[in-house]
Amino acid sequence: MKALIIGCGIGGPVTAMALREVGIDVEIFEAYGQGAEDVGSFLNVASNGLAALRVLGAHRKILSRAIPTPRMVMWSGTGKRLGEVANGLRLDDGTVSHTVLRSDLYRTIRDEAAQHDIKITYGKRLVSYDESGRRVTARFEDGTEATGDLLIACDGVHSRTRAILDPGAPAPRYSGLYSLGGIVRDTGMPGEPGVYNMVFGKRAFFGYTVAESGETWWFANLPRRLGDVPEDWKPVLVRAFEDDANSSAELVRRSDVHPGAPIYDLPPLPIWHRGRVLLTGDAAHATSPSSGQGASLAIEDAVVLARCLRDSGSHTEAFARFEAERRPRVERVVAYSRTISNNKAAGPVARVFRDLMLPFFLKKSASQESLAWMYRYQASL
Known part of the structure; x- marks a missing residue:
């Protein structure tokens, strides 16, 4: 069997x-x-994602390039400490969630694939595909x-594969937020290493x-x-944070x-697969x-899909099993994440209500067990 990815x-x-x-x-x-060696800022690889990478023996190289970030402390724009929650749960070997440059994560994963003699061809923009008998052929711009037995879409939130698979699929939803970031050396910023400080500012959200x-x-x-989009x-950003009671404006x-x-994120899709074609990762459930x-969800998808294909009698059965196992989990994560994003974009009235209620919410969520559904998932082969 050959899969076109x-x-x-x-x-x-x-x-x-x-x-x-x-x-x-x-x-x-x-x-x-x-390749995407210089694309993006940094991202969180949660403990459940690292557990899935461990199944493939690929987690150690990621950890060597990342910084451990097991906790999050929440603050208001006025400088009030609102509460603390775990950023993931420790694995059985003590591994915690880590933050890594996207470029480092990309290079490490891509190089690991190359060491497995996996061929990567660039400049191949998908324009169409068709199925004939027991084969699927992808056509490029x-x-x-290229022809194979399966076509697996890992082409992101704006997936071309998804548009071909289901032209009526719901479009990605804009969250109302732009994401920006940076790294500054020797800032003297207060904060314990390994802790994310999350600030619900008066005009924008800031994390460091x-x-x-x-x-x-x-x-x-x-x-x-x-x-x-401004020229600069x-x-x-400085104007957005200059009235907050912290050093975010100076850091910027x-x-x-x-x-x-x-x-962006994706609303629930009615169709994840058809024939020999399957959507995975952000193409299926961008959060x-x-x-x-x-x-982490994309990494889990990879492991679960491999198991389903190995243990099923046909690709049709494997795709159905994959969707049945993954859909409830990922849609719950997307909904959870969207709720948080909405709080970040709160208006003046909603912001006051949020800052009053968030300490109670965080106290309820402070127990690691409250988020165990998200972090304790075990993707296995």
């Missing part, structure tokens, strides 16, 4: 490695002409094509963590009309601000970054 972000190489583990030949096709090295890794979620984000002033990107689960 569309997309070489995070999900594509992990899916390829998982399928190779169960004896399926794979090839990855990436739309862009080169450059006029070339201090690494053992003294670097401060920060991100901002700024309410913004879609498409309203820095003064816009000292930073090289990564380009802003709109945050906002507010839950810190996007990469």
